[in-house]
Amino acid sequence: MTETVKACGVPAIINSDQGSQFTSDDYKNLFRNLNIRQSMDGRSRWADNIMIERWFRSLKTEQLYPNEYRTPRELRRLINQYVDDYNNIRPHEALGYKVPNEFYFACFAA
Structure with a gap:
């Protein structure tokens, strides 16, 4: 987080779920010290974080359900393959087709 802020600037807001890493005192203090507003979804409120929920739905329907896996290693390989394709091959309209x-x-190049 600190490296990203140094390279890209301080965002006005960070959206997250209620995972322990985002509710830890370390993160809260970091956000407070940088004047970053933290927006968290409510407990068991999928619609509050709809973008990441949609991403997980895509992961399941596009990669996990159509493919067989028998071991945690095979599952991890499928997930890693999807994440790699998503981040490096699949252009996104919202990112100017990058x-x-x-x-x-x-x-970071700027």
Whole structure:
């Protein structure tokens, strides 16, 4: 998080779920010190974080349900393959038809 803020600037807001890493005192203090507003979804409120919920739905319907896996290693391989394709091959309209990694790392090149 600190490296991203240094390279890309301080965002006005961070959206997250209520995972322990985002509710930890370390993160809360970091956000407070940088004047970053933290927006968290409510407990068991999928619609509050609809973008990531949609991403997980795509992961399941496009990669996990159509493919067989018998071991945790095979499952991990399928997930890693999907994430790699999503970040490096699949252009996104919202990112000006760039792939996420191209869009993300452009802020480090500036």
